[in-house]
Amino acid sequence: MSRNLAQPHSASPAPSRSIVLVGMPGAGKSSIGRRLAARWGMPFRDADAEIEAAAGIPVSEIFARYGEAEFREGERRVIARLLGANEPIVLATGGGAFADPRTRQAVRDSGALSVWLKCRLSTLLRRVAGRDHRPMFVNADPREVLERLMAARHPAYSEADLTLSCTDEHPDVTTRRVAEALTHHSPPARMRVGLSRNPYDIVIGEGVLRRAGAEMAQRLEGRRVVVVSDQSVAPLHLPTLRESLADAGFTIAGEILVPPGEGSKSFAQFTRIVDAILDTKADRRLAVIALGGGVVGDLAGYAAASVLRGLPFVQCPTTLLAQVDSSVGGKTGINTQHGKNLVGAFHQPKLVLADTAVLRTLPLRELRAGWAEVAKHGLLEGPLWDWCEAEGPEAMRGNPQALAHAVLESCKLKSAVVMDDEFETKPEGGRALLNLGHTFGHALEAECGYGSMLLHGEAVGIGLGLAAELSARLGLCSQELPGRVREHLREVGLPVRISDLPRRFSIDRLIGRMRTDKKARDGALRFVLLRGPGDVFTAGDVTEETVRALLREEGCDP
Incomplete structure (x- = not known):
């Protein structure tokens, strides 16, 4: 014995x-x-x-x-x-x-x-x-x-x-x-996005990707899938997904890889994915799985929304930004020369599987970029902002508990907002509040050409500082809040000012980008502003001269 x-x-x-x-x-x-x-x-x-x-x-x-x-x-x-x-x-x-x-x-x-x-x-x-x-x-x-x-x-x-x-x-x-x-072993956290027509679950935890097939089998009618990923993510995580799907009795009808980066959110890649899905002899039981960051999720989701007027769709986000934000809520789309996410559709996933273990494979720059969305949620929610200031540096050092908490709390906030305003129809508040920092951020992204010069999260981080500064100038919040916001973002390693970027920007061009942003109304600028953490609102009465003055002080050219 x-x-x-x-x-x-x-x-x-x-x-x-x-x-x-x-x-x-x-x-x-x-x-x-x-x-x-x-x-x-x-x-x-x-x-x-x-x-x-x-x-x-x-x-x-x-x-x-x-x-x-x-x-x-x-x-x-x-x-x-x-x-x-x-x-x-x-x-x-x-x-x-x-x-x-x-x-x-x-x-x-x-x-x-x-x-x-x-x-x-x-x-x-x-x-x-x-x-x-x-x-x-x-x-x-x-x-x-x-x-x-x-x-x-x-x-x-x-x-x-x-x-x-x-x-x-x-x-x-x-x-x-x-x-x-x-x-x-610790069981994954689960939450329900309780929409009236298309409710779905978010599953968050270490090793969730290894259970992907079992989770999907309980929610999908068919057993054929197409996987959309990018050329950087696929070698790291596609083998795990393949094995999990095979164990659960799924057949992968196609694997479609796109180049990494915001540039893939284009008509060219969208058309390529749609054709590849149709090549599999798709029917309406064929599911589309997005394995990657926000770019892959938005692109694959829009293809799923379009083929046969709607295929089932599963999000397997592999970046912090996608796990805390873009994978939840059903917004899908692509970019055009006129701006970011101007073509797309609302198409809710059947399931979101956020495996926090995969965050260990992220480059530090990508992890930091994702944190900008966590900080945004903190400013929207209030108490989460205090936690961000205290724990953000620890999370950026890869602390798994801190990252898991950030994902869970962000998903709680976003799912609540989505349930209240699924299609962003509320004229004030609702999903529009999730665009805090994005009016400035999207304009900067568009000017940079959606390349590697400026990541989406980095643009949002700069936009958060600008939104706080604009709020302070209008007398809406304390004069110390912009400094707090920028100090926190700098502490986690993000650029915080336009002058931190390696190029010059034109005020006229940035204002022009803001006027074509999808949140604008009749060409008028709209911003999400703060009275303080946890107290935000949308405003359409900010004068152009106020915005120009702010951009001049940021070092932008007239």
Whole structure:
């Protein structure tokens, strides 16, 4: 007997709820389960052994006498009884148990944590060799049996709370990895965007992308998808998405990659994506998945809104800016020579999957640019602004808890605003308030040509400072607020003034850009202004001369 079986291991605390191991025959559920139970000093139960004890006959004979349907019903009752005990247990299930939807629901209802021990076919073949006590392997080719079972059961297994890939390593090693994964596991945060016609969920947390297929399977009617990503994101995160989709029974009908950067939000790329989707013989059950930042989400979403007058759409945002802002709310679109997002549509996603773990792959400049939108939400909400000032530098150092909090709180704020004003029809307030800093920011972006000179978040950051300065000049807020806003943005590494940029700007051209902004009315300038953090409003009565004076002091040319 190994040492791990002989006595509990103190490396990680025992879980407070039952652990249910699921997976294919040969995955090692019983072997790993016994070791986990010994490690934590918890009771171990084997569902098949319990069923045989209750029936008084082997599983093979239950199948022979009563058939699979009767066996599954008895299996569900036994599992529910075991998980309903007063103390948490480690439970190893039979290969087909979790594939039964009623048993999956019984596991969820019990509050247990389900773990899929995922093995490759080659590993399973070696482990099931000679298993003639299982009815499915009697007089059958094990490879054919396993391939059939994997195709049928993997979509159900993918719904487990945690997935751990297992190899031919020693069971003690696998046990330790499972224990460590369980110790660090935290369920994703979920929130509902409760729109009257198209409600959807936002799922936020570490490792959410690995569960993408399971989450989509519960919300999409079809099982064919097209993935739109960019050439920088795809090598990093597309393999994880592919595997998750395959596990859940999805077929990827096409993968469309665009160049990274704002320049891809163009008619040319839009047309290319639409044609590629139509090339897949698309029907209205084909889903479009956006894997990338705000550019990919806006572009793919607009294509999804347009093809066949609307395809289901899933957002998998991979940048901080997209996770806190652009992936939520259903705004899609492209840029033109006249300005930003002037062509597009409202098209709500079916689901938003914000995996905060992928933020670790972001270049620091992109992370900082995303923070500008977090700061904007802070100024809109009030208390979140105080948190931003206190925790922003820590978040920019990559603190996962700070970043997760920023995403969660931003999504709460934005979803509430979207539910109140889905199509931005309120003349004052509503979704228009989300444009704080954007009138100035969009004008700067357009002048820079939507290239790498100025990222969207950087433009918004400068715009936030200008909006605060304009508010102070109009006597709406304290004279110290512009300095606070700019100091915070500078502290997290963002440019805060137009003069920080490596080029000169014309006041006439910037004013012209502002007049064609989609928020303008009859050519009149409109701004979101502040009385203070948490107290913002839209204004259409700011004189052009006031804006010109502000831009002159920023160093712009007449």
